[in-house]
Amino acid sequence: MNSNFNISLFLLAAIACLSEGCCPERFMQVGDRCYYYNSDRVDWHDARNACNRLGAHLVSIHNWDDSREVFDLWKSLADESHTNDRTYWIGLHDLQTENFFQWSDGTRMDYSLWYPGEPNNAEGEDCVAPYNHGSNDFDRQKWHDHGCELRKPYFCRRSA
Numbered sequence: 001m002n003s004n005f006n007i008s009l010f011l012l013a014a015i016a017c018l019s020e021g022c023c024p025e026r027f028m029q030v031g032d033r034c035y036y037y038n039s040d041r042v043d044w045h046d047a048r049n050a051c052n053r054l055g056a057h058l059v060s061i062h063n064w065d066d067s068r069e070v071f072d073l074w075k076s077l078a079d080e081s082h083t084n085d086r087t088y089w090i091g092l093h094d095l096q097t098e099n100f101f102q103w104s105d106g107t108r109m110d111y112s113l114w115y116p117g118e119p120n121n122a123e124g125e126d127c128v129a130p131y132n133h134g135s136n137d138f139d140r141q142k143w144h145d146h147g148c149e150l151r152k153p154y155f156c157r158r159s160a
């Protein structure tokens with residue numbers, strides 16, 4: 001098989017992907033990423049497992065752009081009138097070693113957006129969720145460690 005033929009096959013696949021979408025059903029595509037938001041409120045472990053069953057992970061956030069991307073999706077999907085929905089699980093946790101936070105997708109923690117005074121491990125909180133204080137503006141959406149047993153909507157992500 002010559003290389004031109006291989007390149008043609010690759011381009012055909014890429015075009016099909018662009019026109020039909022590369023993400024599995026129920027996922028939303030943003031660039032080369034696929035997101036899945038579920039407003040059913042579950043504890044952090046159930047959220048992580050639900051993402052894994054979809055071939056995905058709870059989202060990890062590595063910079064301002066990631067944070068903005070997740071926030072914009074959340075804003076477009078969440079029922080903001082429900083106070084309980086103004087927060088959702090992401091993949092960050094310190095379940096293994098207290099105050100050593102890790103992402104459930106195995107990526108390195110290289111960025112954070114903690115609310116002042118957080119993480120505070122109040123009564124042994126080990127799972128992280130953005131939480132909006134008073135308004136749903138992006139600037140107010142800061143991270144808190146919360147009890148992993150709390151039930152929240154969640155965001156999964158996988159590659160397209």
Ligand SMILES: [Ca+2]
Nearest residue numbers: 094121125126
């Ligand atoms: Ca903790």
Ligand SMILES: [Ca+2]
Nearest residue numbers: 120121145146
């Ligand atoms: Ca806390």
